[in-house]
Amino acid sequence: MSVISLAVDQVTVKYQANEVLSGISFTAKTGDYIGIVGPNGSGKTTLVRTILGLIPPTQGEISILGARQSQFKDWQRIGYLPQKLTSFNPQFPATVREVVSFGLLSGKKFPKQILRTDEVAIDKALAILEIRNIKHKLISELSGGQQQRAMVARAIVGDPELLILDEPTTALDPETRERFYAVLKELNEKRKVTILLITHDIGTIGKYAAKMLYLDKKIIFYGGFDNFCASPDITEYFGEYAQHLICHRHDKPKVRE
Amino acid sequence: MDLFNFLSYGFMQRAVIAGSFIAALCAILGVFLVLRRLSLIGDGLSHVTFGALALGLFFNVTPVYIALPLVVLSSLGIMKLTDAQHIYGDAAIGIVSALGIAIGILLVSITKGFNIDLFSYLFGNILAISKAEVGMSIALAVAVITVVALFYYDLVAVTFDEECAQAEGINTKAINKILVVLTAVTVVLAMKVVGIMLVSALLIVPTATALQIAKSFKMTLLAAVIVALVSVWTGIMLSFFLDWPSGATIVLVSLVLFISSFLYRKIRK
Numbered sequence: 001m002s003v004i005s006l007a008v009d010q011v012t013v014k015y016q017a018n019e020v021l022s023g024i025s026f027t028a029k030t031g032d033y034i035g036i037v038g039p040n041g042s043g044k045t046t047l048v049r050t051i052l053g054l055i056p057p058t059q060g061e062i063s064i065l066g067a068r069q070s071q072f073k074d075w076q077r078i079g080y081l082p083q084k085l086t087s088f089n090p091q092f093p094a095t096v097r098e099v100v101s102f103g104l105l106s107g108k109k110f111p112k113q114i115l116r117t118d119e120v121a122i123d124k125a126l127a128i129l130e131i132r133n134i135k136h137k138l139i140s141e142l143s144g145g146q147q148q149r150a151m152v153a154r155a156i157v158g159d160p161e162l163l164i165l166d167e168p169t170t171a172l173d174p175e176t177r178e179r180f181y182a183v184l185k186e187l188n189e190k191r192k193v194t195i196l197l198i199t200h201d202i203g204t205i206g207k208y209a210a211k212m213l214y215l216d217k218k219i220i221f222y223g224g225f226d227n228f229c230a231s232p233d234i235t236e237y238f239g240e241y242a243q244h245l246i247c248h249r250h251d252k253p254k255v256r257e
Numbered sequence: 258m259d260l261f262n263f264l265s266y267g268f269m270q271r272a273v274i275a276g277s278f279i280a281a282l283c284a285i286l287g288v289f290l291v292l293r294r295l296s297l298i299g300d301g302l303s304h305v306t307f308g309a310l311a312l313g314l315f316f317n318v319t320p321v322y323i324a325l326p327l328v329v330l331s332s333l334g335i336m337k338l339t340d341a342q343h344i345y346g347d348a349a350i351g352i353v354s355a356l357g358i359a360i361g362i363l364l365v366s367i368t369k370g371f372n373i374d375l376f377s378y379l380f381g382n383i384l385a386i387s388k389a390e391v392g393m394s395i396a397l398a399v400a401v402i403t404v405v406a407l408f409y410y411d412l413v414a415v416t417f418d419e420e421c422a423q424a425e426g427i428n429t430k431a432i433n434k435i436l437v438v439l440t441a442v443t444v445v446l447a448m449k450v451v452g453i454m455l456v457s458a459l460l461i462v463p464t465a466t467a468l469q470i471a472k473s474f475k476m477t478l479l480a481a482v483i484v485a486l487v488s489v490w491t492g493i494m495l496s497f498f499l500d501w502p503s504g505a506t507i508v509l510v511s512l513v514l515f516i517s518s519f520l521y522r523k524i525r526k
Contacts, residue, residue: 054423078424082424089292091468092292093292093467095474102413102417102422102425103425105410105411105422113410114410136472136473154421
């Protein structure tokens with residue numbers, strides 16, 4: 001039986017008079033893999049930041065892993081990768097190991113300590129992202145792609161049930177990007193991790209995500225990629241030609257419903 | 258004279274003990290402040306300290322008893338202003354700092370100019386530190402270091418990436434408040450070592466030096482503490498033998514160490 005991991009109900013976010021999100025409602029079941037797409041300024045990042053409680057909604061309710069968001073405390077059950085690598089100071093003098101270990105803090109009691117027993121989880125996350133060899137390197141000495149993988153390792157080190165990634169592939173070369181998507185697929189299929197992934201690359205995400213959520217301040221479309229390509233709403237929104245270009249940029253999608 | 262004979266003097270022992278605790282404290286907090294790009298908060302709070310000291314001297318109250326609560330309140334005021342929309346963090350520091358300096362200058366002019374006490378606070382004179390001040394320095398330094406140790410991982414995570422830390426359930430606002438309040442206490446303590454004019458140097462320079470050589474976060478903390486201790490010990494010794502002003506000498510030693518580490522890194526590259 002599928003359990004609801006995330007329920008967003010009539011969420012509206014306003015910055016003063018400016019409505020950034022309007023009446024957003026959708027649910028994600030355990031093991032869903034949802035690609036969140038939309039133009040710049042469509043509210044994608046605002047949506048995930050609202051889900052995470054970083055922005056208070058003006059209206060509406062959110063429930064995460066069975067609890068109302070305002071009462072949710074089990075943050076270790078959620079992994080988050082913010083939009084830009086620039087959200088952290090790239091000159092910060094921490095090793096990859098130290099950075100990944102931060103992902104375990106939300107599950108700790110005061111006074112928080114990273115113990116020797118935590119090394120197993122850290123090594124496992126590094127192994128999944130294939131960066132064990134740079135464990136003791138300073139994060140500032142790494143390439144953008146390696147930094148991105150370290151940040152993803154931080155997001156997954158706590159074995160999250162819900163993983164929220166905001167444009168995680170922007171700093172990755174095509175080969176690394178494919179490997180990265182393979183890692184997410186494995187987490188999603190084998191461990192039933194629910195994934196919300198923001199991207200501009202509609203064609204590529206259509207290959208991996210079972211569902212697409214097209215956002216432009218309100219939800220334009222939410223459903224499978226095949227349906228996205230056949231949706232008259234999307235045809236109306238993009239026009240036939242643009243829809244054709246988006247939907248034929250890749251091999252036939254493997255849609256799980 | 259035996260090189261280490263100077264340690265037989267009581268005032269030198271007090272200077273070295275208090276200076277060591279305060280130097281370590283400044284170095285530890287400095288790492289967090291520099292990496293948060295909050296280096297200038299030390300400078301701003303030291304200006305507030307000037308105003309608070311002038312107030313203390315004006316009302317004939319032991320200056321530190323007035324300075325400590327006022328500077329702590331000012332640090333929280335900076336946070337509040339920074340949280341307010343349309344005020345940048347550095348502008349908030351500038352506003353509070355200007356208020357401190359303006360009040361200080363006004364009170365000094367009313368009391369017909371500088372007196373010896375205010376002069377020693379402005380430029381520091383650790384060689385004149387009293388037994389009571391040593392005791393208070395040690396007690397407050399131990400308290401601040403204990404708080405840092407208890408919140409260490411939260412402080413590091415918030416310093417690295419505030420948004421991620423917040424999404425991981427860390428109360429970033431509380432951690433930020435803890436950091437600025439600890440900084441306020443440290444600035445008041447450090448004024449006796451290097452003086453109000455140079456207190457921000459003790460917060461910034463050891464960290465800047467450590468960042469040239471460190472290979473991990475813990476190593477950065479350790480290196481900053483060592484650099485700060487060496488600066489204070491060497492500075493006190495030089496000021497004793499050469500009769501130089503202690504605060505300026507300590508800061509100059511720390512700058513020599515910074516330039517050396519900077520050049521070392523350049524050559525290694």
